[in-house]
Amino acid sequence: MKGRSKMITIVVSILSVGFVGCLITWGVMAFLGRSQSLSVKSIENPSGDIYLIHLTKPKDMAWEAGSFAKFALPEVKESGQASRWLTIASNSDESEILILTHNSGSLYKETLTNLPAGTKVEMSWMDSHLPISDGGEPxxxxxxxxxxxxxxxxxxxxxxxxxxxxxxxxxxxxxxxxxxxxxxxxxxxxxxxxxxxxxxxxxxxxxxxxxxxxxxxxxxxxxxxxxxxxxxxxxxxxxxxxxxxxxxxxxxx
Incomplete structure (x- = not known):
């Protein structure tokens, strides 16, 4: 009986860990896909078709240096032009989310680079292709x-x-x-x-x-x-x- 009881305890523990793991995974996915509303602070045009988009940063929001996210423009309804993946040129300890981009003349880029201050954009699905562990390598x-x-x-x-x-x-x-x-x-x-x-x-x-x-x-x-x-x-x-x-x-x- 003791052996059987011990086995049942182990099985229940494994199932519990699996369930918690699923909840954690679901939570991460939900967070990554959750939309955040940002406001345009200002837009600079330092040269040519180069633009710097300054956006408000949500309180307590953090991301890995070199991350990118999906930015959607509510005003753009045309399929395939409403959102784009853009790299975040600032890091978490800065006071804003900074985007560096070309205005290629597409509907999305024309709209993005001409947004008035205070306009809302939606950001979601943050990720990174350049993760760096703290191993000290050059x-x-x-x-x-x-x-x-x-x-x-x-x-x-x-x-x-x-x-x-x-x-x-x-x-x-x-x-x-x-x-x-x-x-x-x-x-x-x-x-x-x-x-x-x-x-x-x-x-x-x-x-x-x-x-x-x-x-x-x-x-x-x-x-x-x-x-x-x-x-x-x-x-x-x-x-x-x-x-x-x-x-x-x-x-x-």
Missing amino acids: LVCFASDVGIAAMRPIVKDWISKRSIVLNHLDKGVTVFDKELSKMANHEESFSYETSTTISQSQNKPTEAVKQYGNKAIYLLSGQPDDLETMKGFLEDKGIDTKQVKTDSFTGLK
């Missing part, structure tokens, strides 16, 4: 174009805590250049440079590969063609694909 980062939006919060989150190398193939997107350059001038463990060609972008990573090899984490963010080129470059240098994380900006529409 970060070797490459961003092309508006892909710098993912790298800015990562640098701000990890600067002085580990070595960081960042190259930006800017393509005229220089909105964060002064800020990142200033950070690099004040922190020896952070190296930042911009480049005008993909081959020039490989100079710093070449040095980093020689120094760190597969002990570093390689983060790539930006336009798909540039990321594929950089991934191929790293593979040719002997970097294990497990050490490379990418966040591909599949289009500017």
